[in-house]
Amino acid sequence: MCIDCGCAQPHDHNHDHDHGHHDDAKTISIEQNLLAKNDMLAAANRERFSEANMLVLNLVSSPGSGKTTLLEKTLSDLKGEFSFAVLEGDQQTANDADRIAATGAPVHQINTGAGCHLDAHMVGHGVEHFDLGQTDILMIENVGNLVCPASFDLGEDLKVAVLSTTEGEDKPAKYPHMFRAAEVMIINKTDLLPHLDFDIEKCRRYALAVNPDLTIFELSCRSGEGLDAWYAWLAKQVGTKKKVI
Ligand SMILES: Nc1nc2c(ncn2[C@@H]2O[C@H](COP(=O)(O)OP(=O)(O)OP(=O)(O)O)[C@@H](O)[C@H]2O)c(=O)[nH]1
Ligand SMILES: [Mg+2]
Incomplete structure (x- = not known):
C-alpha cells in the first residue's frame, strides 16, 4: 500500500523505512489483492460497456490540464452526432459536474475524499445513473493526478492522457507509467x-520513447485549433466499436 496516498500503486520498496522483509511481503500482498479485485470489477464493467455498444474513455492528467x-x-x-454520458x-466539489451539466449531457459526480484515483467499483456504481443503451460515448474524467490512476483499470476502452503546455515537456519522461498506460496523449493549451x-x-x-504506439494530438481548447483531428479520431473510434459488435 502506498503510504503517501493510500492507493495500491506498485512501487519500489527501496526507501529506507525500518520495516523488514516480512512487512514488505505483506505490503506487496495487499497491493496485489487490491489490484486483482479492481481488475475483476473492471472486467465486469467492460463486459457491461461492450453489451451497450459504448465507447468508454478514461481521461487522466495532472490537475488543471484542461480535461473538463x-x-x-x-x-x-x-452533441448532434453522438449521445454522451460523463x-x-x-x-x-461538484464544480466539474456542474460545468458538464451546462452542456446538457447526463453527468454524475464521484467524490473520492482522500482518494487520489477512481476505481472500477466507483465506476460500476456511477454508471447506474445513466441509460447505457442510449449512450454512444462514456467519458470518465479521473482525479487530477499523474501517478495513481495509471494503475487502476476502470473497464475503459482507452486511457487519454491530457498534458498542457504549462506543465513542461518532460512530464512523459518523469511519469512514464501514465504515458505507457495511455493509448492517446493530448497536448492542450x-x-x-x-x-x-x-x-x-x-x-x-x-x-x-516510453510508448511508441501513442496517438498524439496537439490542440487548444481556447482557440479551437486542432480540435477537428480529435473529433475525427473520436468518430472513428465509435465507428470501430459499433462494427466490432
Ligand atoms: N489558455 C488556455 N487555457 C485553457 C485551455 N484549456 C483549459 N484551459 C484553462 O485551464 C484551467 C483548468 O482547466 P480545467 O478544464 O478545469 O482542467 P482540469 O484538467 O479539468 O482540472 P481538474 O479537474 O482540477 O484536474 C481553466 O482555467 C481553463 O480555462 C486552453 O486550451 N488554453
Ligand atoms: Mg476537471
Missing part, C-alpha cells in the same frame, strides 16, 4: 506556446 474544458468543448460541438471524479519555452517536439520524443 476539453469535455465541455467536445460535448457541445458533437462521470466526473474529484476529491471534492497550444495557444500559450508563444509565451512559454515548452518544446513540443521534445515532448513528443519523450512520450514516444
